[in-house]
Amino acid sequence: MDALKISHAATEFRDRPFLVADDLVWTFAEACSRALGAQQALSSMGASSGRGIAFEAKASPSTIVTVLAALEAGIPFAPLHPKWTRDEAARALSLLPDPIHVDPELLARKEAASSAVAPTHHSGPESLAARLFTSGTSAAPKVVELPRRAFVASARAHTENLPFVDGDRWLLAMPLSHVGGLSIVTRALGSGTAIVLRPSFDVDDTLATIASCRVTLASFVPAMLPKLLSSDGDGRLRSLRAVLVGGAAFPAEIRRASAEAGVPALATYGLTETCSQIATQRLLDARDPSSLDSGTPLHGVEARIDTTSSDGLGRIFVRGDMVMLGYLGHPTIDHGGWLDTGDVGSFDERGRLVVVGRADDTIVTGGENVHPADVERDLAACEGVVEVAVFGVPDPVWGQVVAAALVLAPGFDPEHLLRSAARALSSFKRPRRFIVVDRIATSPNGKVSRRALADSLAARLRPMSYGADDK
The missing domain is CATH 3.40.50.12780 (ANL, N-terminal domain)
Known part of the structure; x- marks a missing residue:
């Protein structure tokens, strides 16, 4: 048959x-x-x-x-x-x-x-x-x-x-x-x-x-x-x-x-x-x-x-x-x-x-490899995060740094949220740039293009500092 x-x-x-x-x-x-x-x-x-x-x-x-x-x-x-x-x-x-x-x-x-x-x-x-x-x-x-x-x-x-x-x-x-x-x-x-x-x-x-x-x-x-x-x-x-x-x-x-x-x-x-x-x-x-x-x-x-x-x-x-x-x-x-x-x-x-x-999504920052999904998992576990996408952006010192696009529930402060998530992240995995958006764009089959996000959002990203805890 x-x-x-x-x-x-x-x-x-x-x-x-x-x-x-x-x-x-x-x-x-x-x-x-x-x-x-x-x-x-x-x-x-x-x-x-x-x-x-x-x-x-x-x-x-x-x-x-x-x-x-x-x-x-x-x-x-x-x-x-x-x-x-x-x-x-x-x-x-x-x-x-x-x-x-x-x-x-x-x-x-x-x-x-x-x-x-x-x-x-x-x-x-x-x-x-x-x-x-x-x-x-x-x-x-x-x-x-x-x-x-x-x-x-x-x-x-x-x-x-x-x-x-x-x-x-x-x-x-x-x-x-x-x-x-x-x-x-x-x-x-x-x-x-x-x-x-x-x-x-x-x-x-x-x-x-x-x-x-x-x-x-x-x-x-x-x-x-x-x-x-x-x-x-x-x-x-x-x-x-x-x-x-x-x-x-x-x-x-x-x-x-x-x-x-x-x-x-x-x-x-x-x-x-x-x-x-x-x-x-x-x-x-x-x-x-x-x-x-x-x-x-x-x-x-x-x-x-x-x-x-x-x-x-x-x-x-x-x-x-x-x-x-x-x-x-x-x-x-x-x-x-x-x-x-x-x-x-x-x-x-x-x-x-x-x-x-994806292997080609890997962010290389200061010689360290960061897989975006690892960072997304810890950010998504934070209360108030509706959606998150992590991607790399060029940096003159580190080669690349980690960036995050966040969709948040009303009333949540993104910097406070990122500092909370940082406790579970190695210092090189912490987002150094971020942006809050209404939605994260996807392809017709529901996939996120990290490269497209980096290209479209790079100019609007805000810097993020973790102060004395950033070791």
Whole structure:
């Protein structure tokens, strides 16, 4: 059985619900019929395993059908972020090798008019399935080429850690242009799980959908959870079997708030290059409000830390079937070879992965290396801190100094707060510049670009002194 083909899934799960979107409910059989029609339409447009497609990945049933049709036919597909400007989309398309630009809504009309008789196609595990764009928070986006084996291995690893049960329904409010959103679709194909699709993330809509559509699983980025928790007066989040939290660092204060509210929020760690999560906490971990790890490496994942310091921190390397083929236009990665994630972390005494941050985010101040996430963790633990982002700025004496952007609750003094946090920080880790802002800007997928913050805020930063305690 090809775990990425809707035709195979429909044979096993024929009358189970596959897609729920507002008043629309498709069974696996109905989704298969539409996908086969779309496959026929794509073939008539010249799409093939040798010539892929690209499309704006709006959160719509027609986009889901386009993904299913491409997977069925072995056509490489590149989903474009729906929030990109026209120029951003054009730049992304220029990176791809002669793609056919498809409108999923028009394709849906073509599939409705087709005979829905599509040729069978065999795709091997190394066949290219998707081309996804990295977030580009520290550099220009790259095109990640993911083979079919990566999606299959990722789904299998997830299931080993969090087995599906009958009646599971997974809320899809993440962009389908990101591997986190796309993987919800590919996991459903192999497990018979229903997808509950929402057009975008909205707090009230999400909470109402969880109740009305009997959602059991959800994926969120960390920034979504505080908004949901503060509006969840009826405890609807507690009804979920699990909430996977990824795409950015999962701050300690949000973990605590989730645990205190009884929400089974599981920290995950993964990359586009590894086809989603490669380490995830287990359900019991959600009860520990003090945990800072991302769980143990999942089934089929090998991970190692190339330690360069006495504290056990080092670059994270991984290998396994879920690792990409490589970046488009760059040498491929040997199957089974090690991938440098570009992240820094360590294993704790229980063998769980603790991710500190990006290696290229490291601040070098007076010869000392400072990982921004370390400083953010201590600042975020202070009462009154709503959000925090730490980054490096140039300094004529120290090379760089630590700077912090703070979102504070009303009535809190930033200098008093920083002095309080300084007790837990080595002198070289203490912020020497700061600014209070209304919000911290993020990329469309919820990630903070420290470089962009440094560039935009440098001229407005205020100096910070710790007086006699600064030793």
